[in-house]
Amino acid sequence: MVSLSTVQSMENSRIIELMAKKAAQGASPEELEELARLLGAHPSYAYFHEVVHALKGNQDHLELMTPKEELVAHGWQDLAGKLNEGQTGTGLLRRLNGGVRWVAAAVFLVVLVTGALLYYKKSSAQLQAEAPSSLVSYAGFGATRKLVLSDGTKVWLNAGSKLTYPNVFSGDRREVKLEGEAYFEVAKVSKAPFSVHAGKITVGVLGTSFNLKAYTGDKDIETTLITGKVQVTMDNEPEKPILLSPHEKLTIVNETEGVREKKETGTEAPEAQKAYNALRYQVQLLPQSTGNGFVETAWVNNKLVINDESFETVAQLLERKYDVSIHFGDERLKQEHISGVFEKESIGEVLQILKMTTGFKYRLDGKAIYLSKN
């Protein structure tokens, strides 16, 4: 004997299944008839069906704050010149005049920028010139530090990080420079965008919070946005900003690696090759948060979260957090993969725990740690 509620729920599933088929234009006449009959028997689904049928997209490209008509007209203007050759290459310059439209609705955002070889002597010089009264705050290895800037912006500096910022922000720009990693809660000041220069990229926001990580020597630059909206610009390609939405992580591959890759992949079509070299990045969606927050921001709460990283990468994290130097006696150890969460453990305890899953021996000598294979 099948209960009434079982029949109900079976019919409900069938309605959904048939609606999906109908939407995909794959329903047979018999199935459409069946759907109509079921909807007649389930009035609340009939209205749902009506609502789904009426769903349509919003023609304003909300993310970009640009209406459809404007985008289409702009695109055609660019393409028309190219149709009969002759005037190629001018499109991009023309398009730049549109400038950047900021999404003012951003409330909270967290950005992380991980590592990179830092080539910003020039931008550093510029910053000095613009802000003669700039201050430098430094958090040494094994320490984190909290600062409040003149506009009320709060900054947590992670171990081994340096922030350069003006004594007092003036004018319509708020610019700081970061080496290492920091978590920002940017005070909202309308019409005064906040920019952080870090290595070869600039992260721009208009009042909100974010976290930036740019240590010298790391392989990738990572930008992770938790909430809000942020724009990342590579300093050598200011015309191509990348917009991030919440829970997205942007990884920019280090330039020197790009040059090496180029040689290896000489068979690629020329135009693809060009684009590939210009922009080597990937945007990933963060895995669903488990309530403990995100791996990328765990350090703010003094947690060290390691999620399937190479021992080599983990060693760098440990060196900064515990102010130690780690030496690999065996190169193969660097490639071992490690996961774990550490909070109050000492460096000795951390190594003991790691030893349980990864086969290695260690010797502590003051602040130096020597690792070797079992």
Next chain:
Amino acid sequence: MPSLLHRIQYDNDETAFQEFYKENVFKLFQFAFAFVRNKELAEEIVNDVFLRLWQKRNALDKIDNLNVYLYVAVKNTAANYIRKDIRRKQPEIDNLTVSHFYLSPDPEQVMITDELRKTIEHSVNQLPPKCKLIFKLVKEDGLSGNEVAAILRLSYKTVNAQLAIALKKLEQDLRPSLQEYHLKVRRH
């Protein structure tokens, strides 16, 4: 009046091409943006595809399904731009950004309260990226399940299953509001 495509192919009619462009560019732009999330780059990719189409307009009638062709061309061009690992040919559609797709009921087609509209937008917005992209391509771009499957290189079954997931989620989220609405209608 010959069709747009006929005028493009046989008369080299730029006005016809412009019309065709205006009819199709926006949805392709949205599609490209999902991959590269950069306005200028998305425009460049889409225009690149249209430029190539114009250049081979003489063979326009050889293209089996022009709509699918355009989506696939945009996807492949975008993939060339974003590929971090050059050996991996297929972009990961699970990682696409689709937060810029907004679906809401057309007020001309259905009577709806502002509150219900917000619930719908919120619910659609919460769908997983792949699910939302498929739902959008079907509902907004008017593609069939088979076409979406061809474009995203998924099976027709997967596309249907994803649509069912989207509808089920939407129905669950809307159930309280819809029941309320239903009661109101009956009271009248």
